[in-house]
Amino acid sequence: MNTSVAALSVEDIHTYYGESYVLQGLSLAVERGTVAAVLGRNGVGKTTLIRSVMSFSPPRRGRVLLEGRDITAWPAHRVSRAGIALVPQGRRIFPSLSVQEHLTMAIRRPKDRVPDEGAHQASSVEWRVGTVYEWFPRLRERASVRAGALSGGERQMLAVARALVANPCVLLMDEPTEGLSPSIVESLRRLVLEWKKAGLSILLVEQNLAFVLAVADYAYVMDKGRLVHACAPRDLLENERVKQVFLGI
Numbered sequence: 001m002n003t004s005v006a007a008l009s010v011e012d013i014h015t016y017y018g019e020s021y022v023l024q025g026l027s028l029a030v031e032r033g034t035v036a037a038v039l040g041r042n043g044v045g046k047t048t049l050i051r052s053v054m055s056f057s058p059p060r061r062g063r064v065l066l067e068g069r070d071i072t073a074w075p076a077h078r079v080s081r082a083g084i085a086l087v088p089q090g091r092r093i094f095p096s097l098s099v100q101e102h103l104t105m106a107i108r109r110p111k112d113r114v115p116d117e118g119a120h121q122a123s124s125v126e127w128r129v130g131t132v133y134e135w136f137p138r139l140r141e142r143a144s145v146r147a148g149a150l151s152g153g154e155r156q157m158l159a160v161a162r163a164l165v166a167n168p169c170v171l172l173m174d175e176p177t178e179g180l181s182p183s184i185v186e187s188l189r190r191l192v193l194e195w196k197k198a199g200l201s202i203l204l205v206e207q208n209l210a211f212v213l214a215v216a217d218y219a220y221v222m223d224k225g226r227l228v229h230a231c232a233p234r235d236l237l238e239n240e241r242v243k244q245v246f247l248g249i
Contacts, residue, residue, distance in 0.1 A: 008064075010028050015059045026226060035218075036203055039206060041207075055072075055076045085170075091155040095148025102161075132165055169200075171200055172205075218231075221242055
């Protein structure tokens with residue numbers, strides 16, 4: 001990994017739910033224009049990491065840095081305005097709103113960021129509703145349909161498209177392949193690689209090792225709120241102990 005300022009850095013964060021000590025001194029980085037993946041079994045704290053970055057569950061100690069700037073104490077809406085967008089686990093769409101309404105509601109252009117809060121626009125693409133319809137033509141076909149009537153794959157497309165039209169410099173993806181058919185997972189794989197080429201920085205939380213190996217530049221493995229291994233994805237593929245003990249493979 002290079003020594004330039006990372007798009008996103010997490011430094012020694014300690015996050016609790018009440019008195020439950022979940023993240024116990026976790027540190028990682030997402031370099032600009034790369035995909036950093038976090039793997040681990042259920043319940044090890046992966047989603048808590050996402051919640052800590054978004055300030056839904058702010059860490060009690062440690063720092064979250066966006067392009068070198070400390071955003072740890074910022075409220076979630078300000079974190080979003082600064083350039084971090086989330087594709088949450090389980091889609092979290094609004095069933096009564098149409099596809100078009102979801103996307104229109106989420107639009108944020110890079111020039112709309114408050115200068116004091118804005119990170120630079122890393123991607124060479126400015127994401128608009130028309131742009132995401134080009135990436136997800138099925139959503140264009142379903143633009144007037146309420147999200148509650150969409151299939152699981154279509155809902156995931158919508159969750160991703162909604163995040164993209166916010167024009168983030170860092171995209172957080174929490175278990176994006178969960179519950180998807182192999183064909184849709186393959187489509188998502190191709191899209192993530194294209195977004196990376198466009199300069200988007202991505203923190204990917206995922207249990208699908210094959211997907212991680214296909215898209216990630218760096219891989220972190222979590223267990224019990226800590227990082228227990230970090231390496232290039234190809235090295236993870238060859239590490240039978242880590243796969244068996246911490247990933248259950």
